[in-house]
Structure formats: C-alpha cells, structure tokens
Amino acid sequence: MGAQPRIERVAADLVVHFEERGNAQTGKAMVVAMSRDICVHLYNEIVRLRPAWHDADPEKGAIKIVMTGSASDKPLLRPHIYTSLVKKRLEKRFKDPADPLHMVIVRDMWLTGFDAPCVHTLYVDKPMKGHNLMQAIARVNRVFKDKQGGLVVDYIGIGNELKAAMREYTQSKGRGRPTVDANEAFGVLMEKLDILRALLHGCDYSGFLTGGHKTLAGAANHVLGIKDGKKRFADVALSMSKAFSLCCTLDLARAVREEVAFMQGVKVILTKKELSTQKKTDEQRELAIRQIINSAVVSDSVVDIFDAVGLDKPNIGLLSDEFLAQVKNLPEKNLAVELLERLLEGEIKSRFASNVVQNKRFSELLANVITRYQNRSIETAQVMEELMEMAKKFQEAAHRGESLGLTEDELKFYDALANNESAVRELTDETLKKIAHELTANLRQNLSVDWSERESVRAKLRLMVKRILRKYKYPPDMQDGAVELVLAQAQVMGESWG
Numbered sequence: 001m002g003a004q005p006r007i008e009r010v011a012a013d014l015v016v017h018f019e020e021r022g023n024a025q026t027g028k029a030m031v032v033a034m035s036r037d038i039c040v041h042l043y044n045e046i047v048r049l050r051p052a053w054h055d056a057d058p059e060k061g062a063i064k065i066v067m068t069g070s071a072s073d074k075p076l077l078r079p080h081i082y083t084s085l086v087k088k089r090l091e092k093r094f095k096d097p098a099d100p101l102h103m104v105i106v107r108d109m110w111l112t113g114f115d116a117p118c119v120h121t122l123y124v125d126k127p128m129k130g131h132n133l134m135q136a137i138a139r140v141n142r143v144f145k146d147k148q149g150g151l152v153v154d155y156i157g158i159g160n161e162l163k164a165a166m167r168e169y170t171q172s173k174g175r176g177r178p179t180v181d182a183n184e185a186f187g188v189l190m191e192k193l194d195i196l197r198a199l200l201h202g203c204d205y206s207g208f209l210t211g212g213h214k215t216l217a218g219a220a221n222h223v224l225g226i227k228d229g230k231k232r233f234a235d236v237a238l239s240m241s242k243a244f245s246l247c248c249t250l251d252l253a254r255a256v257r258e259e260v261a262f263m264q265g266v267k268v269i270l271t272k273k274e275l276s277t278q279k280k281t282d283e284q285r286e287l288a289i290r291q292i293i294n295s296a297v298v299s300d301s302v303v304d305i306f307d308a309v310g311l312d313k314p315n316i317g318l319l320s321d322e323f324l325a326q327v328k329n330l331p332e333k334n335l336a337v338e339l340l341e342r343l344l345e346g347e348i349k350s351r352f353a354s355n356v357v358q359n360k361r362f363s364e365l366l367a368n369v370i371t372r373y374q375n376r377s378i379e380t381a382q383v384m385e386e387l388m389e390m391a392k393k394f395q396e397a398a399h400r401g402e403s404l405g406l407t408e409d410e411l412k413f414y415d416a417l418a419n420n421e422s423a424v425r426e427l428t429d430e431t432l433k434k435i436a437h438e439l440t441a442n443l444r445q446n447l448s449v450d451w452s453e454r455e456s457v458r459a460k461l462r463l464m465v466k467r468i469l470r471k472y473k474y475p476p477d478m479q480d481g482a483v484e485l486v487l488a489q490a491q492v493m494g495e496s497w498g
Helices: 004-024 036-049 084-095 130-140 159-171 182-199 208-224 229-247 257-271 282-295 305-309 321-328 333-351 356-374 380-398 400-404 408-418 421-426 429-446 455-471 476-497
Strands: 028-033 063-066 103-106 119-125 151-154
Touching: 004 028, 004 036, 004 119, 004 151, 028 036, 028 130, 036 063, 036 103, 063 084, 119 130, 130 151, 130 159, 151 159, 182 229, 182 257, 208 229, 208 257, 208 333, 229 257, 321 333, 321 380, 333 356, 333 380, 356 380, 356 408, 356 476, 380 400, 400 408, 408 421, 408 429, 408 476, 421 476, 429 455, 429 476, 455 476
Parallel strands: 028 103, 028 119, 063 103, 119 151
Antiparallel strands: none
C-alpha cells in the first residue's frame, strides 16, 4: 500500500482527476489513506506534482493533512501535527467554499461527525466496510448549491463492501437512490445537449471556440426570440451542467466539454441578475470567453449581458443619449431589450427601494411593457422605444427632489400624498410640500424601534397623520388611503431613521 511506485501512481491520477472534477463543479475533496506514514508520503508526492498547493503556514495552502499525533512523533510526521486550536482553524477553512484549502488527507479524523457540504469528492485508499464506510461516504453526500451528488473514487477495491453496506442501508429503511453510474449521467448530458442544440437551430454558433463574446451574444439573442425560450434554455442548461458534473472525467464527456461551456455561457447571459460594473476591454472580454471554453465551467462574474454585446455598464443616473443610441443600434435586438430591462429593474430596486410609490409605479410600468413584449403583442422596435422613454422618466423622477426643493425623505412622503389625483387637483403644489415637510419632521420624532409591531403606537401615529392632513384640508374622502400609504412609507424608512 505504501510502496513508492504505487504512491506515485495514485498521486498522479488523483491530481489530474481532481483538477478536472474541480473545473466541472466548484468544491473540495477528502483523501482517506491507510496509515499516517502513507498520508505524508502521498502529500509529498502530490505537492511535488503541484508545488503551488503547499504552504507550511496552516492559514495558507491548498492541501493539508489532518491526523492525530504528538511532538514525540518521528520527523516525517512532525510538520503535519497540529494543535487542537490549529485543527479547528483548518476545519473552518475547509468548510468555507471560498477558502483556497481545497483538499485534505486523513486517516481516521473527520470521517464521522464532520459536515462540510462543499466537499464533492472522496478518494478512498483504505480498506473500509459496513457502518464506517457509510459514514465516510456521508462526507460527500450533503446538499450544496448546484451539487448534483458526491463522487467516491475507489483506489483500493471497496466495491463488494460498498454493496454490502448499501444492502444494510436499504434494509434499515434508508430511502433514495445512493449511487448513479457515470455512463448513465453521460446519457443524460447528451440528451440535454441535443435539446439545447435544437433550441439554437437556425443560429450558427459553429465558431464558438474562436468567436468570443459576439457568438455568445448571437446565441442568447436567438433564444430570446423563441417563445418562453429563456426559461426553457435555462432549465435544460442547468440539467446539462448537473449531468456533466457527474461524468466530466469520462473521455466521452471531455469530447463535448467546450460545447457544454458555451451553453453554460449562454445560460449565464440569459439568467444573470447582477450586472458587472467593471469596465472591460475587447481583449479582456475575449480572454474571459476563452477561459470559459477551456474550463467548461462558467462563473457568473465572468460573463454578463454587457460583456456579450461589448458595452460598458452606464450609470443610469447619467444615462446619455449616446448610450441609448448604442443600445438601439445593437444587431442583437432581443438581447438589447433584455439588457435595458435588467438595467432598469436593478436600478428601480436600488434607487427607489425606500420610495413605496415610485418603486410600485416603475415596477408596474416595466412589468407591463415586458409582459406585452413576451406575449408578442408589441414588436422589438416598439418595446425598445418604450423602455428608452421609461429610462428618461426614471432620470426625471430621480432628480425631482432638487427641482421641488425637498429633501430625499420629504420627497417620499410628497409622492405618497400626490399619489391621489383628486388631492393634486384640489391642493396646490406648495401645500403638498408643506404637508410632506411637517409629516417628515413629526414622524421622525415619534417613530420608535418597534412601532410597526405595536398597534397602540400605530394608532397614535395614524391619528397624528390624520390631524396634519385635516389641517391642510386634504380631501376627506381620500384621507384613509393616504394615511395608510404614509404609514407604509414610514415603515420602509424606519430602519434608516433608527
């Protein structure tokens, strides 16, 4: 088991396998070895192959050994014997998906009572059976993000013991299907890939290996032109990615990894909500696409809709006619609509998050335009015009406080009062501004931390708002609705005031 030629073979296979596995599905691995000596020899061989993984500092490095020991152990083992405090830190690092510690080698430790959901691969090089084997396998079966299942790589031949342990598991009322054959997963992968190819029928993406972001943009634009295309493509692409994560080390799967990566990239453009604010040159965009194709895994931070069409994300508060003209002239019309929709949706949430009236107004406007577009009751050119007009209204609304001479908080209550058309007709603009000013001052003084939870305090505030509205002769028939809207606005603002 510990012979050097065998250690070298296991280490070489393990490194290549994990790098391919890691590229397909971000996560971590645990290696189980037969003795402490073998743990160290295996570690030494792995870091010989991948020197960058090693670091003597427990707070750094991509690979560690976790095992029992003492200061009296032989020199071979001593560098890997840690205090209980350091082991706790290593445990925390290993459980953190963002930490660079991505592999641990163990003999007995962490095989029971240890839960790290981001661990996706268990390399077994130690005889195990029964309950101990099931406990070890449980280290990789935790649900985590898009992880479809844990993978067990057997270097020693635990097949019969695994079958016996599975029989014991099912006889004790265990539920579910504990194993999936990689070839079966490959069949699912190809089925999903064929569906995605059919959805892209009529779109020439044959040059995706060299076509860069323009090819991605063209494919996404094509999908958006199909009824329900966005949802259909995204759902199938997700299933494809899950299947690929389970069979990515098969030679047959490697043959289609570039196309899988391309499909993943199209899905990211279609579904990613957050839009990058970082400006990228054409060269940087092309490099990002090449990295995706080479890795067969897509990070949401690498590709977004702006990258795909070659635009830098603007500050919508300074949205220029020049930028709108760029969007309007994009050849990918469906993608241009998607771009404007997401830009407006994101800015509505951030800029008007605490303005109840404006948030509702613009959200409904946007939803109405997009619903009509998705139902094909308006053409792409018309929806572009409506979204651009909406962007201009958005700009005007964002700067109304300055022209009205109101603070940001006063403007929110002004909007709540002006939401009533009859009040706007009967009262002057100056009167509405005075009410907004008085409401802001009074509510700011009287809001308590838990006011929204206590009906007695709400009742007191309700009376105070009514008194101010009556003082300025706010239309009586609309007072109740205005009071509730003002209180709803106050509740949204309460946390920032507290």
